[in-house]
Amino acid sequence: MTTILSSQFSLVNTWINELRNTEIQKDRLRFRRNMERIGEIAAFEISKGLDFHNTQITTPLDVIQVKELSIQPVIVTILRAGVPLFQGLLNYFDGADCGFVAAYRKHDANDYFSIQQDYLTCPNVDGRPLIVADPMLATGASLIEALKDLLQHGTPSQLHIVAAIASEQGINALKNAYPNANIWVGAVDECLTSKGYITPGLGDAGDLSFGEKLQR
Numbered sequence: 001m002t003t004i005l006s007s008q009f010s011l012v013n014t015w016i017n018e019l020r021n022t023e024i025q026k027d028r029l030r031f032r033r034n035m036e037r038i039g040e041i042a043a044f045e046i047s048k049g050l051d052f053h054n055t056q057i058t059t060p061l062d063v064i065q066v067k068e069l070s071i072q073p074v075i076v077t078i079l080r081a082g083v084p085l086f087q088g089l090l091n092y093f094d095g096a097d098c099g100f101v102a103a104y105r106k107h108d109a110n111d112y113f114s115i116q117q118d119y120l121t122c123p124n125v126d127g128r129p130l131i132v133a134d135p136m137l138a139t140g141a142s143l144i145e146a147l148k149d150l151l152q153h154g155t156p157s158q159l160h161i162v163a164a165i166a167s168e169q170g171i172n173a174l175k176n177a178y179p180n181a182n183i184w185v186g187a188v189d190e191c192l193t194s195k196g197y198i199t200p201g202l203g204d205a206g207d208l209s210f211g212e213k214l215q216r
Contacts, residue, residue: 001182001183002171002175002183002184002185003045003182003183003184003185004185004186004187004188005038005041005042005045005185005186005187006186006187011037012037012038012041012186015034015037015038015186016034016038016164016165016186016187018030018031018034019031019034019035019164019186019202020200020201020202025202025203025208028208028209028210028211031084031208031209032084032209033084035084035085035088035135035164035209036084036085036087036088036091037088038085038088038162038164038186039084039085039086039087039088039089039090039091039092039133039162040088040089040091040092041088042088042089042162042184043088043091043092043093043131044092045184046073046129046131046162046182046184047069047092047093049158049182050069050070050071050073050129050158051069051071051157052067052068052069052070053067053068054066054067054068055067055068069095071127071128071129071157072093072095072097072128073093073096073097073128073130073131073160074098074099074122074123074125074128074129074130074131074156075089075090075093075096075097075098075099075131075132075133076098076099076100076101076122076130076131076132076146076150077098077099077100077101077132077133077134078101078102078103078132078133078134078142078143078146079100079101079102079103080206080210081134081135081136081204081205081206081209082134082135082205083209083210084135084209085133085134085135085162085163086098086133089133089162093131096131097123098123099120099122099123099150100119100120100121100122101119101120101122101146101149101150102118102119102120103118103142103145103146120146120149120150122150122153123153124153124154125150125151125153125154125155125156126153126154126155126156127154127156127157128154128156128157129156129157129158129160130156130158130159130160131160131161132146132147132150132159132160132161132162133162133163134146134161135163135164135165135205136163136164136165136166136198136201136202136205137161137163137165137166137170137171137174137183138167138169138170138192138196138197138198139167139169139173139192139196140169140170140171140173140174140177141173141196143161143170143174144173144177144178147159147177147178158182159178159180159182160181160182160183160184161174161181161182161183161184162184162185163183163184163185163186164185164186164187164202164205165185165186165187165188165189165198165201165202166183166185166187166188166189166198167188167189167190167191167192167198168189168190169192170192170198171183171185171188189201
């Protein structure tokens with residue numbers, strides 16, 4: 001299932017517009033905060049489909065029966081671009097366990113690229129909701145590669161992918177690889193460039209959040 005968070009017009013549209021706007025992008029704090037906000041909205045929507053159980057709490061005046069989240073999710077992000085989106089998810093799932101993946105595109109002299117994954121750490125996800133934050137779902141190649149390794153840490157009860165912007169090609173690639181995944185995106189763009197970048201997109205989410213990286 002794919003859910004486009006901006007399809008029902010809301011503040012999400014404003015945040016995505018600001019993420020794309022080259023003038024507003026100059027404010028890194030605002031860029032990161034807008035990524036966080038999209039993560040927060042995604043977390044709220046994801047929570048509606050998780051399992052809850054009955055429990056009892058004591059208020060200053062009475063004892064009442066309430067619903068409580070049964071199992072805390074595991075939230076994973078692809079470094080470094082995914083950190084603000086990940087933080088938004090963690091703001092709401094503040095009891096979650098976390099994992100991290102270091103992966104990047106490695107381009108050759110002809111500008112073809114392969115996925116280089118240098119590091120992955122993740123707790124056991126067996127029987128738990130797994131939420132993976134990757135702000136730009138372009139070709140889907142790096143995310144699919146990361147998921148292969150993440151799923152060596154157990155079989156999650158649910159798999160959720162959260163992105164700020166995705167391409168149609170990336171969504172289709174992810175669906176083909178993981179048909180049971182729930183995909184949550186801020187907006188979907190139709191095209192990829194010849195180098196595999198989303199257009200109109202928003203540029204490099206990592207650079208816009210944290211400054212330009214050294215070229216490999």
